[in-house]
Amino acid sequence: MTNSLFNKFFSGHERSVKAKKHILGSFLLKGISIAISLLLVPLTIDYLNPTKYGVWITLMSVITWFSFFDIGLGNGLRNKFSAAKAEGKDELARTYISTTYAIITIISVVLFVIFFIVNQFLDWGKILNTSTDIVELEKLVFIVFSVFCLQFIIKLINIVFVADQRPAMSSAINTVGSLISLIVVVVLLKTTQGSLLYLGASFSIINLIVPLLAGVWFFNTSYKKYKPSLKFVDFSHLKDLMSLGLRFFIMQGAALVVFMTDNIIITQISGPQDVTPYNIAFKYFGIITMVFTIITTPLWSAYTEAYVKKDYAWIRKITSKTFKLWMLVVVGLIGMLFLSEYAYQLWVGDKVSIPFSLSLVMAVWVMLTTSIMVFSNFLSGISKIKLSLWHSVFVSIVNIPLSIYFAKNLGMGSVGVMLASICCVLPRIVFQPIQYFKIMNGTAKGIWNK
Secondary structure, X not given: OHHHHHHHHOOOOHHHHHHHHHHHHHHHHHHHHHHHHHHHHHHHHHXXXXXXXXXXHHHHHHHHHHHHHHOOHHHHHHHHHHHHHHOOOHHHHHHHHHHHHHHHHHHHHHHHHHHHHHHHHOOHHHHOOOOOOHHHHHHHHHHHHHHHHHHHHHOHHXXXXXXXXXXXXXXXXXXXXXXXXXXXXXXXXXXOOOOHHHHHHHHHHHHHHHHHHHHHHHOOOOOHHHOOXXXXXXXXXXXXXXXXXXXXXXXXXXXXXXXXXXXHHHHHHHOHHXXXXXXXXXXXXXXXXXXXXXXXHHHHHHHHHHHHOOOHXXXXXXXXXXXXXXXXXXXXXHHHHHHHXXXXXXXXXXXXXXXXXHHXXXXXXXXXXXXXXXXXXHHHHOOOOHHHHHHHHHHHHHHHHHHHHHHHHOOOHHHHHHHHHHHHHHHHHHHHHHHHHHHHOOOOOHHHHO
């Protein structure tokens, strides 16, 4: 019986079987990673305290903004590599990888030089709305950002794995990093007292070394034929990468506005202590997002390959299954919402209080964003993202003032910040399914087909 179920699960189209294997692998690895991240929250709060934890989370949000400066090249590489590999053009695929590494290296050096100059004039105490050991904070910011510039280059190996429909390999890198981080926090708890500098420096170096070793290993073994080389850097392909990459760049910018400005807005309006309950609720309901992402991530590059090969029947079948799975997400979110008070108590105890209204908007947010994934992976995989791009511009303009209005003027605090994000994503829930059906029915014209 067990063998029969196993064989049935791994039967079907070769593309589907490959996706299933990596979904299963990602589930196992992400399951470990989720467990570690859940353990890290109370341990890190114990080590720092709720206010310092809020400062740490906000700082990481600010640093993550700079990932925006890859100008969409990561996603451009993802689609171009997948298409080149599907057509058997391995040398072209290597050229895309080498050229992307070269451009990202140049961007990283420029970012570091600009940061080094500008950082001398920044008051991080005011930016993070804290008076906690400013000298330590300034050292932390310099270390974290310097290491981030290196990570910017090193972590491209994750893009290669995902583009090759092997997201489990990317998950493995992240899981190993998380496990080492957990060990480090336990050691810090026993040997030091609440140092943001020790915590931040340790996490940053871990998240640099693990993908670096993975990249060196795989580019000298199974990915040797795609190994980045100066000989294969060809800036004439920059247009191919950039024409697609720039559209993803704008969409990434909107995502950063939604995801990464929330913590800084809450910090400035309510103080860093309110970032902690917001982050805990986000992580709690984010478990559903992580699970759904594990399942849908391999589909992006699989859709690219299927579309190149005109396998429309497979696309329809997989999209239908993904939508049915999303309906289970809704049921799961309802259950998590009603159990949230007990879950928080079990997880972080009495250290932090999370209001039900915050849990409610978080559940709605996850429900909406996961519904978007049903169609966005297909549209991104086939590079039909112009409508999404214009929506991203709209979000970039509206989200911050709307968040401030709800949080400050209406006195809704962190609940208002999340409510603003919900309002901003609503249009995409309407137009993306319409665009998908138009493309699949061959009736997409004008902006619907761009």
